[in-house]
Amino acid sequence: MHTTSRIAILGGGPVGMVTALLLARRGIATTLYDARPVDDLRRDRRLLALSRGSLQILxxxxxxxxxxxxPIRRVHVSSRGHAGAARLGDLVGTPAGNAVRNPEIxxxxxxxxxxxxxxxxxLARAIDADPRIAAERPRRxxxxxxxxxxxRVTLDDGAEVACALAIDAEGGPNRHRREGDAxxxxxxxxxxxxxxxxxxPGDAFERFTHEGPFALLxxxxxxxxxxMIWCLPSTLAHTRQQAPEDRLLRDIAQTLGPRFRAPTAVGPRSVFPLRPTRVDxxxxxxxxxxxxxxxxxxxxxGQGFNLGLRDCVCLVDCLTDTPAGTDIRRTRDVPAAVARYGxxxxxxxxxxxxxxxxxxxLFSSAPLPIAMARSAALGALDLLPDVRRAFARLLMFGVRV
Ligand SMILES: Cc1cc2nc3c(=O)[nH]c(=O)nc-3n(C[C@H](O)[C@H](O)[C@H](O)COP(=O)(O)OP(=O)(O)OC[C@H]3O[C@@H](n4cnc5c(N)ncnc54)[C@H](O)[C@@H]3O)c2cc1C
Structure with a gap:
């Protein structure tokens, strides 16, 4: 068995790598383990929408x-088949019908x-350049x-590493988790x-439909x-993944409605399973x-990674802003710092x-009172500056305490 006083980061996806880099900037060395080589991760076809707060961190x-x-400058939110739409972004309409700079944004x-x-x-390049981070890939x-x-962290070659702290950044449900399995x-x-x-340039669209939300970034x-990211019941998602291009283009045009310009071509398609979970x-x-x-x-x-980044920043703050006279590298301080993070x-x-x-x-429910409520909510978002400001801040920076 090999013993180290380093902090171990389990999982070298974006969240694990950002945490390693943030800790390194504060002088704390880590060892990061990932089951896959970076080239594997680079085959992922996800496009991530980053909030303004996340951009500042990165x-x-x-x-x-x-x-x-x-850049995303305006987000147009609408609901297929219902009145009410909202626009969050850098320009707002005036009563005279002009567009002016939005002071909230x-x-x-x-x-x-x-x-x-x-x-x-x-992130992988920055990690390679930092001697305080030892990245071990592929190592499960x-x-x-x-x-x-x-x-003690057990690795796939049978090695065991004793650390002061293990930061689990392995992504979805895994064996370390008690709740949320299966x-x-x-x-x-x-x-x-x-x-x-x-x-x-800079427009993004979020359209809610009975089948599921449809976004264009x-x-x-x-x-x-x-x-396009189109969240659909699993069977329909797979059917549309295999559908002939003209058929899919028709379905997309119908979903977007007559106010949108119809797309003329669809590139290669991929599907991702959606499993929203949360550990207590x-x-x-x-x-x-x-x-x-x-x-x-x-x-x-588009909030998963944005929320994950705020996890990283908060954890690193809790590990490094320790009360006077304590040093997080002394192993007994770790549980208290981690509890503060929680x-x-x-x-x-x-x-x-x-x-x-x-x-x-909310947006896939058909009953009339719900349909009226969501049209009213979209209208309120568009018309009431205080509501719009609060919502925009939530999406850009999360909930601050
Ligand atoms: C289709 C789609 C669109 C999305 N769009 C957005 C968006 O617009 N904006 C946004 O903020 N978020 C978005 N998200 C969410 C975002 O992708 C995730 O929140 C983010 O990738 C989480 O990063 P992570 O590092 O925690 O996990 P992951 O990206 O899943 O990385 C986990 C890492 O852990 C490694 N690992 C797993 N098990 C082990 C093991 N046993 N040992 C060692 N290593 C292991 C994996 O190889 C991987 O590298 C989207 C998600 C999906 C599916």
Whole structure:
């Protein structure tokens, strides 16, 4: 058995890598284990919408401009077959019908998109350049064992590593989790790039339908295309993945409705299973769950990674802003710091998953009172500056305590 005083990060996806880099910036060394090589992660076809808060975190870590992004300036939210629509973004209408700069948002974009693959590549480069991080890939974690003075991590070659703290960033449900195992998959996200004409740069669309939410996001470096993420019941998602292109284009045009320009081509398609889950306890003595290991969100509002990034920042703050005279590298301080993290993250982790979990249900319900309520809610979002400001802040920065 090999013993180390390092902190172990289990899982080197974006959340695990950001945590390693944030800790390194504060002088704390880590060892990061991932079951897959970086090239495997780079085959992922997800486009992530990053909030303004997330962009600030990543810019500080990687340097401004290090990531190829497409800015999001306006988000158009509508519901198929119902009145009411809302627009969140940098411009607002005046009673005279002009568009003026929205003071709630300012001149900066509300967010931006980045390919998961590009994000992973940039983070992996930064990790390679940092001597305080030892990245071991491919190396699968098989389990952990808690002890009063350390946590033992078992690896797939039989090695055991004793650490002060293990940070679980392995993504979806796994063996470290007690709650949330065997979550049934009822829906899938169908992803594809669409070619559309006459696109306004910086526009993003979220359209709710009875089948499920449909989103279009701007693609970095590709102004004639948008990335579609269509959350559908699993069978329908697979049917549409295999459907002839003209058939799929017709279905998309119908979903978008006559006010949208119909797409002219669909790129390669992929599907992702959707399993929203959330663990109740994010910390257990010397084990802490962050990112998708702590909660998997419905991708409807593009908030999963944004919430995960706030987990990373909060955890690193709790591990490093220790009371005077304590040093987190002394193993006995770890459980207290980790418990502080659990308490601090409670509200953001409750509100954002609840909101994103509720939206698809609310917008797929047909009864008239619910339809009227959601039209009213969209109208309120569009017309009431205070409601709009609160909602925009929630999406850009999460819930702050
Ligand atoms: C279709 C789709 C669209 C999305 N869009 C958005 C969006 O627009 N905005 C947004 O904020 N979020 C979005 N998300 C959510 C976002 O992708 C996740 O929140 C984010 O990827 C979580 O990062 P993570 O590092 O926690 O987990 P992951 O990205 O899943 O990485 C986990 C890592 O752990 C490794 N691992 C797993 N098991 C082991 C093991 N036993 N040992 C060692 N390593 C292991 C894996 O190889 C992987 O590298 C979307 C998700 C989906 C599915």
């Amino acid at each position: 810019d500080a870590l990687l340097g401004a401009g290090a990531l190829p992004v497409a 300012g001149a900066k974009p509300v967010g931006a998109t980045v390919w998961y693959a590009d994000l992973v590549a940039a 974690v098989l389990g952990v064992q808690q002890h009063p003075e350390c946590i 979550v049934p998959v009822r829906s899938h996200a169908l992803l594809a790039d669409l070619t559309l004409e006459g696109l306004a 701007p693609i970095p470096g590709s102004p004639q295309q948008m990335s 306890r994010v910390c257990e003595h010397r084990l802490v769950h962050i990112g998708n290991s702590a909660q998997v969100l419905h991708p409807v509002a 308490t601090t993250r409670r509200l953001d982790r409750a509100v954002v998953p609840a909101l994103t979990g509720m939206l698809p249900e």
